[in-house]
Amino acid sequence: MDWASLSIVGMLASLVAASTPILLAALGETVVERAGVLNLGVEGMMISGAVIGFIGAVSTGNIVFGFLCGAVGGAALASIFALLSQYFLTNHVATGLALTLFGLGFSAMIGQPYVGKKPPPISDLSLPYLSDIPALGRILFSHDAVVYVSLALTFCVWYFLRRTKTGLILRAVGENHDAAHGLGYRVVRIRVLAILFGGAMAGLGGAYLSLARVPQWTEGMTAGAGWIALAIVVFASWRPERVLLGAYLFGGITILQLNLQAAGMTLNPAYLSMAPYLMTIIVLVLISRQGKQQNSHAPAALGRIFYAPR
Amino acid sequence: MITLVKRPEPSKLAGVFAPVVALLVTFIACAILFAILDRDPWEALRVLFWDPLFDETMASFTRPQLLVKAAPIILIALGLSFGFQAGIWNIGAEGQYIMGAIAATSVGLVCYGTSFPYIFLLMGLAGIAGGVAWAMIPALLRVRFGANEILVSLMLVYVAIQFLAAMVTGPMKSPTAMGFPETRSFRDFPPAFNGELISNTGLHWGVVAALLTAIAAHAIQKHHLFGFQIRVLGLAPKAARLSGIEPTRMVVLCLALSGGLAGLAGFYEASGPTAKLTTDFPSGYGFTAIIVAFLGRLNPIGIVFAGLVLALTIIGGELAQLMLNIPAAAVLVIQGMLLFFLLAADVLVRYRFVLHPVGVG
Numbered sequence: 001m002d003w004a005s006l007s008i009v010g011m012l013a014s015l016v017a018a019s020t021p022i023l024l025a026a027l028g029e030t031v032v033e034r035a036g037v038l039n040l041g042v043e044g045m046m047i048s049g050a051v052i053g054f055i056g057a058v059s060t061g062n063i064v065f066g067f068l069c070g071a072v073g074g075a076a077l078a079s080i081f082a083l084l085s086q087y088f089l090t091n092h093v094a095t096g097l098a099l100t101l102f103g104l105g106f107s108a109m110i111g112q113p114y115v116g117k118k119p120p121p122i123s124d125l126s127l128p129y130l131s132d133i134p135a136l137g138r139i140l141f142s143h144d145a146v147v148y149v150s151l152a153l154t155f156c157v158w159y160f161l162r163r164t165k166t167g168l169i170l171r172a173v174g175e176n177h178d179a180a181h182g183l184g185y186r187v188v189r190i191r192v193l194a195i196l197f198g199g200a201m202a203g204l205g206g207a208y209l210s211l212a213r214v215p216q217w218t219e220g221m222t223a224g225a226g227w228i229a230l231a232i233v234v235f236a237s238w239r240p241e242r243v244l245l246g247a248y249l250f251g252g253i254t255i256l257q258l259n260l261q262a263a264g265m266t267l268n269p270a271y272l273s274m275a276p277y278l279m280t281i282i283v284l285v286l287i288s289r290q291g292k293q294q295n296s297h298a299p300a301a302l303g304r305i306f307y308a309p310r
Numbered sequence: 311m312i313t314l315v316k317r318p319e320p321s322k323l324a325g326v327f328a329p330v331v332a333l334l335v336t337f338i339a340c341a342i343l344f345a346i347l348d349r350d351p352w353e354a355l356r357v358l359f360w361d362p363l364f365d366e367t368m369a370s371f372t373r374p375q376l377l378v379k380a381a382p383i384i385l386i387a388l389g390l391s392f393g394f395q396a397g398i399w400n401i402g403a404e405g406q407y408i409m410g411a412i413a414a415t416s417v418g419l420v421c422y423g424t425s426f427p428y429i430f431l432l433m434g435l436a437g438i439a440g441g442v443a444w445a446m447i448p449a450l451l452r453v454r455f456g457a458n459e460i461l462v463s464l465m466l467v468y469v470a471i472q473f474l475a476a477m478v479t480g481p482m483k484s485p486t487a488m489g490f491p492e493t494r495s496f497r498d499f500p501p502a503f504n505g506e507l508i509s510n511t512g513l514h515w516g517v518v519a520a521l522l523t524a525i526a527a528h529a530i531q532k533h534h535l536f537g538f539q540i541r542v543l544g545l546a547p548k549a550a551r552l553s554g555i556e557p558t559r560m561v562v563l564c565l566a567l568s569g570g571l572a573g574l575a576g577f578y579e580a581s582g583p584t585a586k587l588t589t590d591f592p593s594g595y596g597f598t599a600i601i602v603a604f605l606g607r608l609n610p611i612g613i614v615f616a617g618l619v620l621a622l623t624i625i626g627g628e629l630a631q632l633m634l635n636i637p638a639a640a641v642l643v644i645q646g647m648l649l650f651f652l653l654a655a656d657v658l659v660r661y662r663f664v665l666h667p668v669g670v671g
Contacts (some may be wrong), residue, residue, distance in 0.1 A: 044646075062671070088662070089314070090653035093399055093460070097600060098653065102646025108639030109347070219639060224468050231461045247407065270476035277465040277472075288456040297550070307316065 008261055011255050012139045017213060019251025020150050021046070021205035023230035026236070026243045027150075027157050028201025034161060034238055035194035036174035036301035040096025041081055042202050043226025044103020049074035049203025050210040051107040054217045057119045057207075066119065067146065069208050075196045075202015077103055082195040085305075086188050089218035089256075092303045100226070108219045115217060122146075122212045146208050151244075158240040170194060177306040187306050208301065224277065231280045235287050246283075253279045256309035314661040324658040329612075332652035333619070339647050349634065350569070357633050358626035358644070368629065374512030375625050376582050376618065382407070382575035384617035386559030386599035388527045389571030391608040393564035395531075396540035397547070400565055402448065402463025403572040404596025406441040407465035410573025411580035412477055413440025413472075415493055418502040419482060421620050423493060429501045434577050441573015442566050444470065449565035451501050453558045459565070467596070475589050482587065492588040496581055516578025520614075523571065527610040540564065572596060594642075598624070601649050608625040620645065 025042050032039050039045075052073030057066025079100050084090045122144045130141040161167040170190055173180045177187045206275040209225070210217050228250055236242035265272065340358070341351035362372040386403045393400050400406075414437035421429045422636050448462040463476045465626040477490070485493040495501040531537035545561050551557065575595065578589055606612030627641030 067613065084650060086652055088654045088657045090656065094604060094649065095653055096403065097597075098646050099647035100646075101597060101601070101642050102372070105639040105642025105644070105646060108637045109643060112637050135470050167488070219637075224465070227461065227464050231465070234458060234461070268476045268480055270472045272471045273475075274469045277468040281447075281457070281462050284457045284461060284508075285451055285455045288451075307314070 007139055009022035009135045011252075011259055013142070015248060015251045015255045016139070016143055016147055017251075018254050019247045020147050020230060021209045021213060022225055022229050022250060023150050023154070023244060023247035024208065025202040025226060026232040026247055027153055027240060028198035028205075029229055029233050030236070030238055030240055030243055031157060031161070031170070031201075032194050033233055033302055034174045034299055035170050035191050035301050036177055036304065036306075037085065037191050037195055038092040038096065038303035039051075039078070039081055039085075039099070039195060039198060040093060040230065041077070041099025041103065041226075042096075042198075042222065042229050043222055044100035045073070045074040045077045045199045045202035046103075046209075046226040046229075047107045047220070047222045048077045048103045049206030050221060051114070051206075051217060052109040053203070053207025054111070054210040055114060057211055058114060058117050061120050063120045063122055063211060066211050067204060070203045070211075071200040072203070074201070075199040076205065077288060078195050078199020081199070085195075086192055089305050091305075098175060099261045104220060111217050111219065115219070117217070119211050119215050119308055120255065122215070140175060143213055145203075153274025154244045165203035169211055174301055177301050177304070181306070181308055187308070191306075202229070205229070214243035228276065229279055231284055235283050237287070238299065239297075249283075250276060250279065312501055313664050314657065315664050315665060316661055317659075319483035321662075322503075323438075324655075325607060328655035328659060329607070329616070330626045332605070332648060335461060335651045335655075336644060339651070340644055343529055343643070349636070351361050353635065354630065354634060354636070357630045358617060360627040361623060361633075362376060362622060362629055364384045367416055372508055372509070374506075375622050377512035377517045378514070379624050380617045381514070381520045382579050382595045383599050383602050383620060384520040385516070385575040385578075386568070386572045386596055387606065387617060388523050388610055388612045389568035390599055390603045390611065391527065391606070391613060392531075392540055393574070394544075394603055396543040396560055396564055397614050398561055398564045399460045400445065400448070400463050400568045401460050401600065402465075402467045402596070403568060403599055404592060404594065405463065405467035405598045406444045406569040406572035407576040408467075408470040408474050409444040409590060410437040410441035410478065410576030411587060412482075412576075413437055413443075413475060414577035415580045416477075418496060418499070419494060421502065425501075430504070430581070433502060433581060437573045437577025437580075438570045441569040441571070441576065443569075444573070445569020446562075447489075447567040449562045451505060451608050453561055454666050459561070462659075464567075471592055474587065476590060478587050478589060484586075490588075493586045495586040497498065497585045502581055503585060504578055511633065514578065516575065519574065519578065522612050524610045531610065536563070572599075584644035598645060602647050604649060605612045605652055 021141040025046055029042055049070035053066045053070025056069025057063050077099060081095055084095045087093055124142055124144045161171065169185055171189050173185060173187050181187050208220060209221060214221065232243055232246035235246045254276050257272040261269050261272050323343050337355060341355055344351045344354040361368050365368055387409060390400060390403060414433040417433045417436040419613065444466060447466060448459040451457040451462050452459045478491040478493060480491045484492055485595065539555045540560060543555055584591060598620050602613055602616045606616035623641055623644050627638055630636040631638045
């Protein structure tokens with residue numbers, strides 16, 4: 001195997017791009033779960049965002065419009081989940097699974113005519129001077145705009161949850177919906193908005209996959225990224241700053257195994273492809289090992305159905 | 311203003327009719343969806359749900375497929391129904407199905423060409439063992455470390471798919487397959503081949519096993535203490551613990567049951583209908599089975615009927631792909647919608663709608 005072909009700077013630079021879709025989806029799901037809703041449909045919302053964003057960008061030639069379409073598409077799928085889980089009081093686990101199946105099928109169906117097409121190119125937003133710094137410049141300051149947006153969003157979500165009154169109310173709803181209801185907060189409305197935000201973020205992450213990371217549309221292209229995003233939320237103990245860390249860790253594993261494959265490691269490539277999934281399991285175990293301590297981080301009303309009798 | 315009022319007791323009537331209502335609404339939604347996609351909705355519905363059973367030229371090929379597709383789905387769904395009642399979510403049955411198939415096939419390949427008498431039985435046991443072993447990973451990680459079984463079992467599906475790819479391109483690759491990633495076919499080795507018992511019916515040993523398992527599952531859920539214990543655990547976890555039901559034991563048992571049945575389904579599939587392993591072996595039966603378990607109300611008899619319905623959608627989907635050039639994944643749309651409508655209809659089991667005049671309620 002050719003160790004010399006592995007470039008640390010190159011790998012770190014592509015790590016950031018590889019992590020961005022998962023980071024966006026996991027940030028959205030953090031807000032959703034903080035509001036006490038467990039939406040397991042991230043994979044479905046992500047892939048719908050990927051295909052709708054792709055169609056939007058290809059048919060108008062405008063990549064920004066494509067990302068917008070992706071976010072709206074993800075939110076549209078999330079609205080199905082919001083309707084069922086908040087108004088029809090359905091089981092969150094089953095509804096989320098249905099959303100994932102539906103999203104996988106729906107995206108394959110509407111994306112069929114777009115297989116093999118090329119989206120408009122996304123340009124790197126190399127920051128002047130900063131991107132000329134050796135090594136660091138390439139790792140940190142020469143990415144496309146969405147990468148910077150995702151970092152800004154990480155800060156915004158952290159600020160919203162920790163420092164704003166609305167964020168506090170949202171967390172109160174997630175900890176004890178009956179008490180929040182008793183105080184006069186609109187539990188259902190807050191949760192619906194959180195679910196829609198989560199959908200938009202997952203859709204944006206999906207659109208980043210199909211428009212920037214790959215960039216093309218193939219059936220089932222998310223390949224479990226949505227589920228990894230869900231695992232990262234647990235890993236991060238529902239805290240946005242740790243979501244960033246988790247997403248970059250997983251991006252790193254993905255990039256490392258891809259580079260090892262390219263460098264001609266003698267192991268069957270299938271074994272290397274297992275790495276991100278095995279890593280997810282190992283991290284889940286390590287995090288859950290803290291047992292009760294970790295469970296206290298989980299929003300107390302997570303996945304519980306809110307019913308207010310009149 | 312419409313509000314929901316909780317019923318004192320879940321409605322039995324609504325519980326029986328919810329799946330029927332969900333099916334009918336799914337038909338309507340399918341028609342609308344195809345109309346939006348510029349397809350003739352009547353033709354699409356006919357190809358999806360009618361032609362596989364009754365079309366003169368097609369049905370002779372597709373009708374036997376009904377049992378072939380339904381058997382693995384029913385087997386897996388029966389296993390899942392235990393855990394789902396107890397609130398234990400094994401979402402990775404697809405991975406256990408694949409690992410069962412790999413274990414069974416490896417035994418069959420080791421004995422390939424020998425005249426050892428119990429090959430088929432050994433393969434079946436290996437299939438069960440493979441599925442149980444794969445399900446024990448999320449079970450033990452949850453019991454020992456509190457790791458979420460939904461995420462772990464699901465991650466293991468992706469690992470199993472990669473493991474299958476490694477096997478069929480590596481140690482289990484057929485020496486006569488040239489460039490193709492596939493194992494030897496059991497069609498050329500009758501002692502390990504799970505063929506049709508009556509020709510042109512699709513009836514193979516897996517179908518028999520699915521029906522026998524349904525009867526056994528019915529007996530356990532209705533008359534055995536274990537069936538009672540999982541219901542208590544699902545409905546009232548605290549009461550369960552106080553009455554001496556050990557949650558950890560239940561997690562291990564439920565995951566072992568669902569993993570074992572998924573592995574068994576993998577064995578019947580890999581020794582019969584496909585008769586070999588390829589990278590295309592994973593067909594999503596493990597995920598379809600989740601819908602079947604819900605559509606069948608987690609009730610073994612209901613699951614048999616639900617399995618047949620979902621098998622019909624799969625065959626119809628394949629036919630629609632062939633005749634109307636609709637992507638195969640359209641079946642997932644139908645399955646997803648069916649589960650949406652079922653869950654929505656289920657609200658009537660536990661609640662009833664009450665109409666209030668505006669300003670009064």
